[in-house]
Amino acid sequence: xxxxxxxxxxxxxxxxxxxxxxxxxxxxxxxxxxxxxxxxxxxxxxxxxxxxxxxxxxxxxxxxxxxxxxxxxxxxxxxxxxxxxxxxxxxxxxxxxxxxxxxxxxxxxxxxxxxxxxxxxxxxxxxxxxxxxxxxxxxxxxxxxxxxxxxxxxxxxxxxxxxxxxxxxxxxxxxxxxxxxxxxxxxxxxxxxxxxxxxxxxxxxxxxxxxxxxxxxxxxxxxxxxxxxxxxxxxxxxxxxxxxxxxxxxxxxxxxxxxxxxxxxxxxxxxxxxxxxx
Numbered sequence: 388x389x390x391x392x393x394x395x396x397x398x399x400x401x402x403x404x405x406x407x408x409x410x411x412x413x414x415x416x417x418x419x420x421x422x423x424x425x426x427x428x429x430x431x432x433x434x435x436x437x438x439x440x441x442x443x444x445x446x447x448x449x450x451x452x453x454x455x456x457x458x459x460x461x462x463x464x465x466x467x468x469x470x471x472x473x474x475x476x477x478x479x480x481x482x483x484x485x486x487x488x489x490x491x492x493x494x495x496x497x498x499x500x501x502x503x504x505x506x507x508x509x510x511x512x513x514x515x516x517x518x519x520x521x522x523x524x525x526x527x528x529x530x531x532x533x534x535x536x537x538x539x540x541x542x543x544x545x546x547x548x549x550x551x552x553x554x555x556x557x558x559x560x561x562x563x564x565x566x567x568x569x570x571x572x573x574x575x576x577x578x579x580x581x582x583x584x585x586x587x588x589x590x591x592x593x594x595x596x597x598x599x600x601x602x603x604x605x606x607x608x609x610x611x612x613x614x615x616x617x618x619x620x621x622x623x624x625x626x627x628x629x630x631x632x633x634x635x636x637x638x639x640x641x642x643x644x645x646x647x648x649x650x651x652x653x654x655x656x657x658x659x660x661x662x663x664x665x
Contacts, residue, residue, distance in 0.1 A: 463490040498624035543648040548582040564627040598652040
């Protein structure tokens with residue numbers, strides 16, 4: 388009951404009243420500070436030195452920042468911007484009296500929290516919510532929107548384009564999650580032009596020339612993705628490791644698309660079904 392009373396007081400603030408999800412979470416964390424001890428072990432021996440600038444966030448701010456980032460599905464740069472743009476973000480992260488933190492600071496400290504630790508934090512929060520009667524977990528809300536559509540025919544041209552644009556999307560996300568630690572050259576715009584020209588070119592010689600150009604972009608994209616995954620360290624953020632896993636899973640498929648397209652469109656071979664990717 389005490390938690391419910393505190394929550395009622397919190398919701399009197401108009402900023403919290405329109406962000407009830409964060410109001411509940413803020414109240415739980417305030418009433419149960421022992422939750423912060425769960426993440427404390429991830430920072431043991433890593434405290435900032437006494438000399439130099441004393442601008443490191445507290446463990447409370449780090450955990451709150453991590454929760455806000457995950458709940459809003461933000462990148463570190465977007466989290467930095469939210470501190471300036473969103474009043475509820477500043478309130479929830481407890482930034483009163485200090486300047487907002489840069490994306491590189493957030494990346495440095497949030498990445499120290501292990502995925503297993505964050506799971507334990509969420510379990511502890513949910514247990515409190517259940518004990519206080521805020522949630523009975525009898526219902527789960529999820530997006531079930533479905534739109535009927537056709538799967539596009541997997542031509543060599545469309546498969547190459549899919550690989551290049553997917554590498555571009557994943558690598559750009561990876562660059563943001565690592566705070567710009569990896570360099571990404573973008574080939575999406577040029578590849579899209581080749582994709583359109585191949586679809587509209589009738590002559591065999593003209594198509595072959597365009598396929599050679601597109602294959603070169605695909606090979607360059609594959610090489611760039613391999614280098615990006617290889618440069619990641621084991622101590623990078625969980626989100627970055629997930630993206631690296633997605634890129635690694637795409638690499639053998641992209642290699643197969645490259646091989647079958649080169650054989651069919653450049654060498655003029657008939658590719659057996661078992662060597663194709665559909």
